[in-house]
Amino acid sequence: MAYEFTVPDMACSACSDTITKAIHAIDAGATVQTDVKTKQVNVDTEAAEADIRRAIADAGYTIA
Ligand SMILES: [Cu+2]
Numbered sequence: 001m002a003y004e005f006t007v008p009d010m011a012c013s014a015c016s017d018t019i020t021k022a023i024h025a026i027d028a029g030a031t032v033q034t035d036v037k038t039k040q041v042n043v044d045t046e047a048a049e050a051d052i053r054r055a056i057a058d059a060g061y062t063i064a
Helices: 013-026 049-058
Strands: 002-006 031-035 040-044
Touching: 002 049, 013 031, 013 049
Parallel strands: none
Antiparallel strands: 002 040, 031 040
């Protein structure tokens, strides 16, 4: 499934890397695209949306 999240506190490429790694820890095969400017995180994954949301939150970021 493809999901789109807005993560306002994703401020730089390090944030983007942290979020991407957190999602890959849940689903290594996930496709993750982030845009620091628009704060969008697009995820194509086999994992449940709730698990992806939890991974992003546990990494220290807030989904709008
Ligand atoms: Cu950052």
